Amino acid sequence: MQAIQHIGYGEISENIKFTEIEKPTINKDEVLIETYAASVNPLDIKVIKGKLKGLGKYSLPATMGYDVSGKIVGKGENVSDFNIGDEVYAYVDKQGSFAEFVAVKQNIVSIKPKNTTFEEAASLPLVSLTASQVLKRANLKSGDKILIHAGSGGVGSLAIQLAKAKGAYVYTTTSTSNVAWVKELGADRVIDYKTEDYKTIVKDADVVLDTLGNQYTEDAFKVIKKGGKVITLVGPVDKETANRMKLNKIAKLYLAWKRRKITKNIKLKSAYYSLLLMRANVKQLNEVTNLLETGKIKTNIDKVFPLEDALNAILYVDKGRTKGKVVIKMK
Ligand SMILES: NC(=O)c1ccc[n+]([C@@H]2O[C@H](COP(=O)([O-])OP(=O)(O)OC[C@H]3O[C@@H](n4cnc5c(N)ncnc54)[C@H](OP(=O)(O)O)[C@@H]3O)[C@@H](O)[C@H]2O)c1
Incomplete structure (x- = not known):
């Protein structure tokens, strides 16, 4: 073949x-x-x-x-x-x-x-399972405010729709040419990163979905409320995940050093921070099927x-x- x-x-x-x-x-x-x-x-x-x-x-x-x-x-x-x-x-x-x-x-x-x-x-499959697992880990509820970075990407375009299906208020970032399209997906406030700074627009978010990493992971803590949640797909490995990875002491110390700025921000904001590594999950994929068949997502x-x-x-x-x-x- x-x-x-x-x-x-x-x-x-x-x-x-x-x-x-x-x-x-x-x-x-x-x-x-x-x-x-x-x-x-x-x-x-x-x-x-x-x-x-x-x-x-x-x-x-x-x-x-x-x-x-x-x-x-x-x-x-x-x-x-x-x-x-x-x-x-x-x-x-x-x-x-x-x-x-x-x-x-x-x-x-x-x-x-x-x-x-x-x-x-x-x-x-991969993007819808990722988006579902992020919203589940964040325990996103109706009325919560979520910032989804890269709303025009594979994960973002699904996450916007799933968050709206849960009744959340969705902020998302994208570039000028994608603004209208991302708005159509249901985002409440589309932030054009070419002309606007999301950090001055998003305040006291309950959740940030970080799909971009580096400075975006650190800056997520600037826009969440005290006790808010940052779920990253690409940022430094959090302590719980590092513990589950069965690493040796040196590797654990290295990961702790890599997330030192995040650790500081977690303390400052009493925040929850987690690196999500998506997994196959047939129950969640069947839920996605249902949402598609009932016209709630596309x-x-x-x-x-x-x-x-x-x-x-x-x-x-x-x-x-x-x-x-x-x-x-x-x-
Ligand atoms: N940990 C996990 O289990 C897991 C699971 C899934 C994905 N991921 C990772 O998550 C990341 C996102 O995945 P994806 O499939 O959504 O990627 P993707 O579809 O390739 O993302 C492309 C999109 O990102 C947008 N983008 C790029 N720079 C941006 C910026 N500075 N601000 C806002 N939007 C920006 C682009 O929009 P413009 O053209 O308008 O800039 C484009 O629409 C990848 O690194 C992927 O590997 C991890």
């Missing part, structure tokens, strides 16, 4: 190969999905560039891709939740969706929303590329200007 493989670490174009490989075999708890569409995430790029080596080892070459939609064409003997021919979508936690077929554990697969195309469905696709052109899809996402999601269409 045809696949896009990651063959080494570094420059994107030098470390991706469009190749022919064996069709995957499935174990007794897996389904074999014929891929109709997959979507590209900044995660794919971070993996190629070697930025996540610290979080675990990848054995190379590895088929890329975390989001998939398609049809079930094979199932292991323990699979009772699905039938051959079911239209499904999933966040594939061990990669492999940039290929004509992918083997996935049945307990992380969901039936595709009835009112979406395969391309639309493939745009959802998908946001920027561009669709054919499998042969996956390199350009990845290079496009690497520019960091994606409006919603980039999808690779296989069938």
Whole structure:
């Protein structure tokens, strides 16, 4: 079968190969999905560039891709939740969706929303699970004020809609050309970062979703209320997460040093700070399906590329200007 493989670490174009490989075999708890569409995430790029080596080892070459939609064409003997021919979508936690077929554990697969195309469905799993998990961790409630950075990105465009579905007041940042589009997604106050400073507009927020990192993580504490929450996707590792990572003493000390300014801000604001590392969660993906089917949220696709052109899809996402999601269409 045809696949896009990651063959080494570094420059994107030098470390991706469009190749022919064996069709995957499935174990007794897996389904074999014929891929109709997959979507590209900044995660794919971070993996190629070697930025996540610290979080675990990848054995190379590895088929890329975390989001998939398609049809079930094979199932292991323990699979009772699905039938051959079911239209499904999933966040594939061990990669492999940039290929004509992918083997996935049945307990992380969901039936595709009835009112979406395969391309639309493939745009959802990683970003919608991330946004759902952020709002859950923040315990976002109706009437809460949340600042969502990069509202025009894959995560932001979903997080805005999910936060509005919960009845929150949403501030979001984006650049001039995306302001009208992000407003349409439901944000209450869209802040054009080219002409406005969000720090002078957002006051006493209950929650900040930090998708940008560096100075944005630190500055989140300037706009939250006392006792507010900062959930980051890219900022320094918080103490609880570091403890769960089973690191040695030196690595823990290094992470504590990296978050020293955050630690100061947590104390100053009596704040909650957490680095969210998203996980597959079929219950949450089924909730996303429900919200889509009842018209409470919609998908946001920027561009669709054919499998042969996956390199350009990845290079496009690497520019960091994606409006919603980039999808690779296989069938
Ligand atoms: N920890 C986790 O589990 C997890 C999960 C998902 C994602 N992430 C990470 O979270 C980050 C965001 O992911 P994503 O998929 O949303 O990325 P993305 O779709 O690539 O984000 C692109 C968007 O960011 C906007 N943007 C760039 N700079 C901005 C700025 N200074 N202010 C406001 N908006 C800005 C761009 O809008 P303009 O063109 O208008 O600037 C563009 O629409 C990535 O680093 C990703 O790896 C982490």
